[in-house]
Amino acid sequence: MDRLLIGCGAGFSGDRVDAAGPVVRTLIERGGPAALMFEMLAERTLATAQLARRLDPELGYEPLLELELRPVLADCLNHGITIVGNFGAANPRGAAQMIRRLARELGLVPPRIAVVSGDDLSSKAGRQVIRDCLPGGFDDDRFVCANVYQGAFEIAGAIKAGAQIVVTGRVADPSLALGPAIAHFGWGRTDWDLLAAATMAGHLLECGTQVTGGYFADPGKKDVPGMHDVGFPIAEISPDGACVITKASGTGGLVDARTVKEQLLYELHDPAAYITPDVVADISEAEVTELGPDCVRLSGVRGHARTATLKANVFFDGGWFGEGEISYAGPNAQARARLAMDMMQKRMGKVLDLRFDLIGVLSIIGDDAGRLLESIPDGQSTDIRLRVAGKHEDVRVIDRLLRDVTALWTGGPAGGGGVRVAKRQRLLTQSCLVPRDQAPATFEFLA
């Protein structure tokens, strides 16, 4: 059996739209069976997509989808490269229709597009499933959406049935790579070691350049060549599940043992139990070996039986978030910034909890309660931006906070400049476990 190449065209919603071109060219150069995956959902993205679909039933799929696919669709279809993406987000059918329109516009033979569904539990029946599973109660009035993480077998089923493009909503990120591998190698539902190995290959691919030097560079310590043009990853999966990570030809970036190890552990908890809908992967004995330049093998992954439940993310309306900023510079800048902070606390601190940051002093590793900021003495910085942030059920309270920040223009400490304010709706996330039979996945072809 031939090895399978899987390229990655995107690692999140909003990723570079020029990424997939070099990946597809490399897949074609290397020849043989290949797939291209697009991972474009995060915990937050799907709920945002559900809100977009509420406003317009035609929307709710990945907003960059057309820009992502236009440069590579013809090449993929002409060279038999299967495209798999969770770019359906809250509206997989809408995404599939858009791809069909794009193919028509490009003058291509209409592709066979499959849509995987079953993840969306926002309907009345789905809501009942969530209600039974969610610890701590369920607020109907504030409910926005619920999606369960589906796995790889429906993706594989669609490919085996002839799909050239598979559109999904919420599936576990690594399942996007595992699906084509199952279809290609014919693995069964209890081939735990094989499923786990390809799952970890998918995990290495799922964040795009995070395994090829993106999110890795630290000048002088971990240098990465060609950061402006970091290439996207390609995994070569063997029939025994072992994978070799490489990247698109003629691009910047690097793949070495360090980049692979960082991504291997990314968003993992217990390394012996990485739970996906398909398998429980165990990398506690895994090995990472550099085979050559930009070529690293992952081996020794083991698998255990999948769990009886699927994880669901449930989103509720969380009121409003607002933030405002103003800058102070030069002599005594910190004292003036802290005076503005004190004004805000006295005027609004009783109405809502406020978070303060002194950008240029402490603005990132601090906590919302400000314990660390309190402990930091005034230093030498003379270029400081005060940031105030708060959240509240009532948008009018947030508006009042933002007006108060704006009023620092004329009524605050001396020399304040560059006021900016912004607000947005908040979504609260909860997770729960749903019995598999309560959320079966299916696929169908776009008619």
Next chain:
Amino acid sequence: MNEIQLYELAHARTGDKGNRINISLIAYRPEDFDLLVAQVTESRVAEHFAYRRPARVVRYLLPKIGAMNFVLDDVLDGGVNDSLNLDMHGKTLSFHLLALPILVACQRT
């Protein structure tokens, strides 16, 4: 003995899920792994992040790749959708961990 930053010996990356983060810690040189295991303990990491009030800190060891994985519960002020922090994901916290002081034999510097 000499004090250096963990940064000199290891690299790290943060990931987040809900209100929980993990920070991988990977030794540059396999021979430093035991030193890291001895000094970068659960209790020291908990202390280093004490101002964020972690509910729990768990360390997992991966000796075959010279790495460990720290999982910190309830340190994101609610997580990506709830925190007021500029860095809602806590992504910068890997480098906060790398500021941890480590004692090494004098000849190491």
